[in-house]
Amino acid sequence: MEFNLKIWRQKDARSQGGFIDYNLKGVSGEMSFLEMIDYLNKTLIEGGEEPVAFEHDCREGICGSCSLYINGRPHGPEDLIATCELRMTRFKDGDTIVIEPWRAKSFPVLKDLIVDRYAFDKIMQAGGFISVNTGAAPEANSIPVSKEAADEAYDAAICIGCGACVAACKNSSAMLFVAAKVSQLSLLPQGKAETAKRARAMVEKMDELGFGSCTNTTACETECPKGISMAHIARLNREFLLAGLKS
């Protein structure tokens, strides 16, 4: 197969970037999307050019490294997958494919398709944990957790921290990311004690780092590769309101 690729190239954080067109022949339908870029890079390097920088690691949709905006959608045209799980069979011979990095003020571009997502870690540092020291834990089965609560917490906990929710949101809000963690930990008895403090601290940090506000467009839920539900945002809002009342 042959593709016309329009790829965002940017030397570094300080430089201006722009789209460069590449015509790539000899792509196999069996390739994953990232293997297609590997192949492009091989031809670029062998032709004396610089390869396209992009992030990837596990290549099975769990590490959350990959972060491409493909034809105007985070992680590309298919639902419920990360970029690394996208396969070239999804495209037609001769297609034009536009590839960009995440676009969000809080995720500055470092080079080509690589953005800096450390803001997510900073939000987690503000309160995305249960304050239990090593050794202080009680016997595991002394804290029964209903299966329903455990399953719901799990559904929130599977966030891979890729940032697609932010990239999808017109306001670059990180609400789904924050809500997933607040929801997970407030559903579990172990995490309940700190819920109010946690919700407030994480939301404040999110605002401070320049993420926008949530206007319930549901774009985040649509583009989340793990299908994390907007219902968690509702739970976060509730906890945040309660936190306000308590303070």
Added chain:
Amino acid sequence: MSKLKSMIPDGPLEEKWNNHKNSVKLVSPANKNKLDIIVVGTGLSGSAAASTLGELGYNVKSFCFQDSPRRAHSVAAQGGMNAAKNYKNDGDSVYRLFKDIIKGGDYRAREAYVYRAAQVSNQSIDQLVAAGVPFAREYSGYLDNRSFGGVQVSRTFYAKGQTGQQCLLGAYSGLNRQIARGKVTMYTRRDMLDVVIVDGKARGIITRNLVSGEIERHSAHAVVLATGGYSTIYYLSTLAVGSNASAAWAAHRKGAFFANPSFVQIHPTSLPQLNDFQAKLTLMSESLRNDGRIWVPKKKGDTRHPNEIKEDERDYYLERRYPAFGNLVPRDVASRAAKERCDAGYGVGETGLSVYLDFSDSIARHGKETIKSRYENLFEMYQKITGIDPYNEPMRIYPAGHYTMGGLWVDYNLMTTIPGLFAIGESNFSDHGANRLGAGSLMQCAGDGYFILPVTIGNYLADEIKTPRISADISEFREAEQAAREKLQNLMAIKGTQTVNSFHRRLGRIMWDYCGMVKNEEGLKKAMKMLAGLKKEFWSDLRIPGTMDEINQELERAVRVADFFELGQLMCQDALSREESCGAHFREESQTPEGETQRIDSRFSYVSAWEYREKDKKHVLHKEELTFENVEIQERSYK
């Protein structure tokens, strides 16, 4: 010749760890504040260690090459984490877990280590549950367990097929708490290039800032490596493509012995290779073997659709060869059995290099919903990649390079042969002998990071309380920095024509063919020659575009592959010297008439610890003899 001191405490097996904890030196809270510790790697063991050391009051500097500590490769562990809770009341105990690991490792691990790992496993579960890890629950609200390859009890804690992700995020959350407290300083996007030795002790590391390209010096009173495994040496493996051996190899070149380098686990249930462009092999959790039956057609070269092949035309070869364990035999046994059938011409798929993993019986017995609840995300992953719906048609699987039992040699304190340099998790060699059992990796990582290292490193640091903060502006650091810079400059200066990946692919093929699932003397010798030739070509024809002073992913890869050439040689040398088969190490020359591994305890009941000698650039073998006093050594039979 330095002697290997394993530092195993006296006393009965079950008392050793307690005795040790009671006798190690302690560091007072006021003094902890004056001591700095570097932890390299933020997987489950690294994050657990960094956060726990921060809680204790040490000043911790934590490093990872990823953009966030949450992405370390523990995140990809699927099936679960073992602990000896005996919640199922099925006869499990610390002793039984210990015995299973020793047997699973084919009697090539130290008793005292393994027993300790089994002992602390229960605490690790407590800790992770308290940290908010949503392990699977029964309707009663209590924790659920499942069984896993190589054992006959249900002791595996799990969070669907994403247990590693959940455990890692639990440890990561603790790490974040300490970062917020200022007790851990986080350095992301850093590759460790070297360890710095001052007066014989590890006192810091040299890193490359992967964004600015800057070569940096970081100093501390002790250094902990939690840098994972190296089966990416095969190019195609189940590991994240960034996983590498370079930090461990740098330590090795500075004097840390490398133990059992050829002990690599080939995982039986990976997706088969589809094409030549493939960048990695996707793992399908071995938990699938609980409900899936593995088979190939009885007829050679049978190309019919699997659903058209009738029951009596199928060879359930694991059930046939190993009636007691059937599809739940350990990973090495299952892998070799698949290779045996494919090599004999019974493999399926276009390449003939795969076997079926069939769920139809389980679906008929338990219902689709039950199977779905157990494996939903794995089935989805399989369907996404292959387009085949495993609810209606068997999966196709094949073995792939997975976990490295080999790693840096450590003593009972998890210290390498370099004083002050510790290695934890997969980067050390300690617990799994010649083969790791399923759900044992998370168990070891959590145990090392949360409960073992924080005790043992204190014993070392207690003698360092009078050592002032280490300056990075001394000749040892300057020289190490310069040497690291020169290595990178040398790579950049080659200016040849071929990409790093093209070399890595060829290197991986050599290792897979001759130092993979099955090895023999002739092949290993051939591989060493081929590696030397390819290494020469690498150093004369590699092309790295760009410069050192920017994000340069080709340079990052080149450093890793350059080290793989050296590690590959050592793996072959180690495999060659061990003229027996044990666990995942299968030498064709040493097999039973039935084609099973044949251990030779009289000659090889030892840990091979390799020393790198700078003066003649040679490796010297040191043997640490293994003794078994608490288990009876048996032929490892799963029949």
